[in-house]
Amino acid sequence: xxxxxxxxxxxxxxxxxxxxxxxxxxxxxxxxxxxxxxxxxxxxxxxxxxxxxxxxxxxxxxxxxxxxxxxxxxxxxxxxxxxxxxxxxxxxxxxxxxxxxxxxxxxxxxxx
Amino acid sequence: xxxxxxxxxxxxxxxxxxxxxxxxxxxxxxxxxxxxxxxxxxxxxxxxxxxxxxxxxxxxxxxxxxxxxxxxxxxxxxxxxxxxxxxxxxxxxxxxxxxxxxxxxxxxxxxx
Numbered sequence: 001x002x003x004x005x006x007x008x009x010x011x012x013x014x015x016x017x018x019x020x021x022x023x024x025x026x027x028x029x030x031x032x033x034x035x036x037x038x039x040x041x042x043x044x045x046x047x048x049x050x051x052x053x054x055x056x057x058x059x060x061x062x063x064x065x066x067x068x069x070x071x072x073x074x075x076x077x078x079x080x081x082x083x084x085x086x087x088x089x090x091x092x093x094x095x096x097x098x099x100x101x102x103x104x105x106x107x108x109x110x111x112x
Numbered sequence: 113x114x115x116x117x118x119x120x121x122x123x124x125x126x127x128x129x130x131x132x133x134x135x136x137x138x139x140x141x142x143x144x145x146x147x148x149x150x151x152x153x154x155x156x157x158x159x160x161x162x163x164x165x166x167x168x169x170x171x172x173x174x175x176x177x178x179x180x181x182x183x184x185x186x187x188x189x190x191x192x193x194x195x196x197x198x199x200x201x202x203x204x205x206x207x208x209x210x211x212x213x214x215x216x217x218x219x220x221x222x223x224x
Contacts, residue, residue, distance in 0.1 A: 043217055044203070047212075101157060104154060
């Protein structure tokens with residue numbers, strides 16, 4: 001799997017947008033970008049994933065650059081409950097023989 | 113759906129004892145994963161199954177660790193004999209490709 005680079009930590013004020021960057025400069029054409037988060041003491045939670053186009057769901061938006069070498073996860077209105085470790089992972093579209101490998105992620109701290 | 117169910121939630125055992133962790137995946141999911149999380153090493157993939165067949169067990173740390181999936185609705189991770197360095201939170205996850213993984217709440221294992 002391609003490796004990702006994320007800042008170790010970020011801060012965000014409650015109610016503001018949280019923009020979490022991820023670099024994946026060696027991503028290949030059939031690899032998806034996945035985002036997960038892990039709130040303290042809980043199992044990781046799936047947020048969103050995408051291949052080329054920008055994606056949006058009820059939790060977040062995923063913006064992938066045209067060259068696919070980086071992406072940004074956007075939490076439009078961060079709340080205290082969004083404080084968590086956020087993981088950016090790239091993985092082949094063909095799941096057979098592969099699995100999600102988690103790095104260190106970004107610790108997002110949302111404060112009031 | 114009740115999600116991925118793991119048991120027990122907490123396990124405290126003495127060094128040398130056998131420990132069995134259990135997981136019930138989401139019905140219909142064809143992949144099942146076992147991860148281990150510690151402060152030092154983060155989230156590590158131990159083993160995963162596809163349609164009850166082990167695909168990759170290269171993350172299993174030693175022969176003391178074994179995992180089985182006798183049917184689509186049940187998996188076990190066994191440690192025999194257990195050691196203090198096995199203390200960690202063990203997560204089970206299941207998925208239906210290409211969608212995201214759903215993780216259980218984890219089993220916190222303490223070996224004294």
